[in-house]
Amino acid sequence: MQSPFASGVPIEGDHITAKSVGEPVALADGVAFLDGIQRFAVEGHLGVTPIVRGYVAAAVLRRQREQLSAVSHETEEFVVAPLARLQPDQRRMLDTIPLPLYDCSNGERAHPLVDVQLAAVSVEHRRDEIERRLASQYLRDAPDEWLVIDGAIGGVIAETSPPPKVIGVIKSHDTQFLEGNDLTTALTLSAGQRSSVFSRRVGQRGQVYTWYLRLWPWEDHDLLYGLVRIERAAADGVVAEATDVSRWLMAERAPLAAPDERWDRLLYPMRRVEAYLQARAGRWW
Amino acid sequence: MIQRGDERPPIGRVVATETLPASPHQFHFWTATSTSVGIGAIVRVDAPTGRTAYAVVVDGRAYSDLATPLHDVIAAEGDPAGAAPPTQRAEVRLWTAAVLRQVPEEPVQPVPIQDVHLASEADVEMALRMDAYARAEPSRAIPVGVYRAGELRAPVSLDTDFLLGPESAHLNISGVSGLATKTSAVLFFLASIFQHFPPRKGSVAAVCFNVKGPDLGFLDQPAQLSDEDRDVYEVLGLDPRPFDGVRYFAPFKPDGVNLNTLRSHPDLLSAVQPLVWGLREVLDYHEVLLNRDDIDAKADAFLDFLADRVVEKEFRDEWGNTHRVRSFGELERLFRAIFDGLEGQGRSDIWRTHHIATIRKVRNRLLNISTRCRGLVTDDGSASDLPFGAFEDRGVYVIDVAGMDQLGQDLVFTRIVSKLREHLERRDLGVDHVIVFVDELNKYAPGDGPDSYVRKMLLDISERGRYLGLVLFAAQQFRSQVHRRVVGNAGTMVFGRMDMDELATPGYQVLSPATRIKLATLPKGELMVRHPHFTQPVFVRFPHPPVLTGPEGLDRFPPSADVPFDEAVVRQLASLDRSIVATRIKDLIADRSEDDVRRALLVTRRVKPDDVTAYFAATLGPAVRRERLPDPARATPALRAVEDPYAP
Numbered sequence: 001m002q003s004p005f006a007s008g009v010p011i012e013g014d015h016i017t018a019k020s021v022g023e024p025v026a027l028a029d030g031v032a033f034l035d036g037i038q039r040f041a042v043e044g045h046l047g048v049t050p051i052v053r054g055y056v057a058a059a060v061l062r063r064q065r066e067q068l069s070a071v072s073h074e075t076e077e078f079v080v081a082p083l084a085r086l087q088p089d090q091r092r093m094l095d096t097i098p099l100p101l102y103d104c105s106n107g108e109r110a111h112p113l114v115d116v117q118l119a120a121v122s123v124e125h126r127r128d129e130i131e132r133r134l135a136s137q138y139l140r141d142a143p144d145e146w147l148v149i150d151g152a153i154g155g156v157i158a159e160t161s162p163p164p165k166v167i168g169v170i171k172s173h174d175t176q177f178l179e180g181n182d183l184t185t186a187l188t189l190s191a192g193q194r195s196s197v198f199s200r201r202v203g204q205r206g207q208v209y210t211w212y213l214r215l216w217p218w219e220d221h222d223l224l225y226g227l228v229r230i231e232r233a234a235a236d237g238v239v240a241e242a243t244d245v246s247r248w249l250m251a252e253r254a255p256l257a258a259p260d261e262r263w264d265r266l267l268y269p270m271r272r273v274e275a276y277l278q279a280r281a282g283r284w285w
Numbered sequence: 286m287i288q289r290g291d292e293r294p295p296i297g298r299v300v301a302t303e304t305l306p307a308s309p310h311q312f313h314f315w316t317a318t319s320t321s322v323g324i325g326a327i328v329r330v331d332a333p334t335g336r337t338a339y340a341v342v343v344d345g346r347a348y349s350d351l352a353t354p355l356h357d358v359i360a361a362e363g364d365p366a367g368a369a370p371p372t373q374r375a376e377v378r379l380w381t382a383a384v385l386r387q388v389p390e391e392p393v394q395p396v397p398i399q400d401v402h403l404a405s406e407a408d409v410e411m412a413l414r415m416d417a418y419a420r421a422e423p424s425r426a427i428p429v430g431v432y433r434a435g436e437l438r439a440p441v442s443l444d445t446d447f448l449l450g451p452e453s454a455h456l457n458i459s460g461v462s463g464l465a466t467k468t469s470a471v472l473f474f475l476a477s478i479f480q481h482f483p484p485r486k487g488s489v490a491a492v493c494f495n496v497k498g499p500d501l502g503f504l505d506q507p508a509q510l511s512d513e514d515r516d517v518y519e520v521l522g523l524d525p526r527p528f529d530g531v532r533y534f535a536p537f538k539p540d541g542v543n544l545n546t547l548r549s550h551p552d553l554l555s556a557v558q559p560l561v562w563g564l565r566e567v568l569d570y571h572e573v574l575l576n577r578d579d580i581d582a583k584a585d586a587f588l589d590f591l592a593d594r595v596v597e598k599e600f601r602d603e604w605g606n607t608h609r610v611r612s613f614g615e616l617e618r619l620f621r622a623i624f625d626g627l628e629g630q631g632r633s634d635i636w637r638t639h640h641i642a643t644i645r646k647v648r649n650r651l652l653n654i655s656t657r658c659r660g661l662v663t664d665d666g667s668a669s670d671l672p673f674g675a676f677e678d679r680g681v682y683v684i685d686v687a688g689m690d691q692l693g694q695d696l697v698f699t700r701i702v703s704k705l706r707e708h709l710e711r712r713d714l715g716v717d718h719v720i721v722f723v724d725e726l727n728k729y730a731p732g733d734g735p736d737s738y739v740r741k742m743l744l745d746i747s748e749r750g751r752y753l754g755l756v757l758f759a760a761q762q763f764r765s766q767v768h769r770r771v772v773g774n775a776g777t778m779v780f781g782r783m784d785m786d787e788l789a790t791p792g793y794q795v796l797s798p799a800t801r802i803k804l805a806t807l808p809k810g811e812l813m814v815r816h817p818h819f820t821q822p823v824f825v826r827f828p829h830p831p832v833l834t835g836p837e838g839l840d841r842f843p844p845s846a847d848v849p850f851d852e853a854v855v856r857q858l859a860s861l862d863r864s865i866v867a868t869r870i871k872d873l874i875a876d877r878s879e880d881d882v883r884r885a886l887l888v889t890r891r892v893k894p895d896d897v898t899a900y901f902a903a904t905l906g907p908a909v910r911r912e913r914l915p916d917p918a919r920a921t922p923a924l925r926a927v928e929d930p931y932a933p
Binding site: 024026027028063066067068248251252253254255256258259263268269272275 | 356359
């Protein structure tokens with residue numbers, strides 16, 4: 001299990017402070033949104049070994065004159081199984097399936113539940129992979145435009161560094177990078193406030209700059225209501241742009257992403273990317 | 286062989302869900318938000334199996350992914366004037382289409398879930414089943430307008446067999462007043478019929494009743510057409526020319542010499558003939574003029590006696606007098622003789638089984654007709670009538686009753702239509718088909734109110750006319766107020782812009798709300814057409830008729846003011862021959878009785894001689910010196926008081 005804690009180092013000042021971002025300002029054109037989806041199902045068993053069928057998809061929707069339209073889209077359907085544990089005849093049978101085959105072996109002992117969990121991780125990796133590809137392609141094709149990614153940007157900057165116009169919007173807060181007063185400040189921001197910028201590590205050598213932004217008032221809700229964490233590649237000028245980026249992310253609160261349950265943190269264009277992917281997923285949805 | 290339309294990209298896609306399924310008669314499809322599809326658009330859906338469905342769009346909806354209006358309020362933080370959101374919500378344009386036709390027709394199946402194409406010209410022909418009669422040899426198609434969608438202009442035609450019989454017949458057009466749509470449409474339809482009526486079906490003429498203003502007063506005058514109108518004529522294969530053989534008939538005004546019509550400009554007067562009837566013409570239609578509550582069976586019997594035994598026959602009374610009654614004046618002399626005779630006998634209230642009170646009642650009513658309908662009915666028996674028996678192919682006969690009161694209009698309408706029916710039954714009218722155009726149908730055939738002779742006759746035409754070749758083209762503002770059997774027998778229904786109250790009546794509930802809204806906002810020149818071959822109403826655009834409309838005609842040919850008797854006589858004779866000398870005519874009629882002059886004028890107009898002045902003078906005859914009778918005719922003595930045995 002991934003640790004719920006990681007380290008974060010304040011960049012904008014010595015400790016985390018709350019900063020009002022001011023009036024929202026919309027970023028009209030020249031921005032695109034990337035998201036991905038994943039689905040899997042246990043198709044059957046060879047002996048006690050689960051055979052998992054996976055589907056992943058990702059798309060980039062670009063905004064032009066307030067309208068979103070798809071500029072790239074990629075899907076992949078595949079089979080995941082602990083290949084090392086299969087008998088030769090079982091493997092030959094799997095090879096007859098006209099889909100890519102991925103391994104999720106982890107030891108010689110069989111455990112039906114763990115094997116499925118491992119297959120799910122493989123599916124997630126496949127989704128990360130096509131998201132990375134689409135992001136790289138978009139950044140190559142439109143280097144002057146913003147690309148907003150649903151989630152962390154760590155995987156993307158690994159291949160396209162430095163990517164100054166990539167923004168990650170993280171809705172889940174499973175990992176906490178701050179502690180003490182810094183954490184309290186970050187998680188009790190008022191609507192329209194951002195935290196000061198701090199950095200987090202990515203892999204062995206990389207780092208990203210990140211900050212919290214409260215989109216909607218959290219009073220009468222839980223601490224994480226309306227709270228997103230923004231990530232950008234660690235580069236010069238990123239700290240100076242944090243407020244401007246926060247202002248136009250505040251403007252993205254409209255239209256509301258409702259009725260999605262995550263509407264307090266989900267940007268409407270991201271919901272549109274999801275809807276686009278789900279509509280195209282056919283029987284997988 | 287199905288002639289497919291062109292292969293342009295689809296404009297939409299059929300969608301079907303459990304709650305919004307596609308059926309054999311209706312389906313739904315979506316389009317881009319920027320689309321040329323609208324209510325009334327005709328679309329085509331092809332299935333890979335070879336099935337093709339044609340449909341007309343009857344409803345449209347647009348909605349976004351907004352789950353509740355509250356979400357919009359929250360996003361705008363309660364301020365409608367706040368900054369516009371950077372992204373527009375996803376929006377769908379969802380259309381409902383009613384199936385016009387499926388090919389093949391059997392088996393009847395739901396519309397395939399496939400791409401949707403805008404109909405091409407060939408598709409429109411297939412969708413409206415026009416291929417059955419437009420491509421027949423010879424064609425039976427009567428163009429009535431163009432279907433428009435984007436750049437497409439596709440002709441829409443009606444089937445002659447279903448417009449003028451014998452399969453079905455009659456056309457009814459509804460629409461609010463003031464847009465000139467109804468009259469213009471009918472004139473355009475007539476022009477189209479006259480140019481496209483198949484020769485093998487014989488000849489056709491039109492009798493139009495001008496019931497208000499100058500509506501039909503200038504059918505022989507060419508219109509100023511716009512380029513767009515000319516394009517429509519070209520698409521429809523029509524020559525935009527006015528009617529060739531138009532003849533106008535109008536009664537006189539009460540002065541008996543000025544015509545009661547707005548078409549009185551000197552340049553146009555030659556085509557106007559007086560409509561004048563005498564006793565014989567009126568007596569057969571006394572039911573129109575006499576109040577049924579007033580005239581009972583005994584009065585009817587006496588009227589029949591007069592019609593069968595007296596009028597235009599030599600009749601000898603009991604007192605040795607011989608009568609030949611041909612006019613109201615001579616009828617009055619007969620009545621006077623009867624009353625005098627009975628008075629002289631002094632013993633009886635009965636004459637030939639008719640009670641004297643009945644005779645007096647009939648006399649009062651009949652002789653009053655020439656007073657009430659002065660200008661149309663004359664005392665002296667002279668008549669000028671439509672050329673029954675000599676109707677001409679493609680002739681238009683306009684009867685201008687706009688200046689008459691309701692009673693006179695009823696009489697004119699009843700008699701002319703009855704005569705048309707009689708002649709068509711005998712097949713001696715001169716043409717095989719007659720289209721009778723009546724405006725303000727709700728006045729002549731109302732859905733409620735007492736039964737009238739006119740309404741009965743309209744019902745008769747509606748139900749039997751198509752077998753005779755007598756076709757009713759009728760117009761009214763409110764279809765719901767017309768007798769439903771008259772409306773229901775119309776094979777073709779046409780609708781211009783409609784009043785919302787009228788659209789709320791039950792007769793329009795078969796239309797979708799969007800179609801009703803479109804009807805309520807139709808621009809001038811657009812119509813919704815229902816025809817037996819069209820399984821759904823279709824919207825078409827028709828051009829300005831090829832003739833001047835009433836207001837245009839009045840601008841160009843302002844009516845002349847009424848003139849004194851002698852001037853009016855000169856003007857009417859001048860319409861026959863512009864070279865006549867006014868002073869010569871005035872000398873001829875000086876000191877002559879006006880009745881004599883009117884009679885000579887009518888005969889001259891009817892004959893249209895080469896030498897008008899000479900013929901008029903000969904018809905007028907030599908002047909007879911007026912003599913004073915030694916014993917002036919006695920007035921009819923008052924009856925002695927009698928008890929009316931028929932009084933209630």
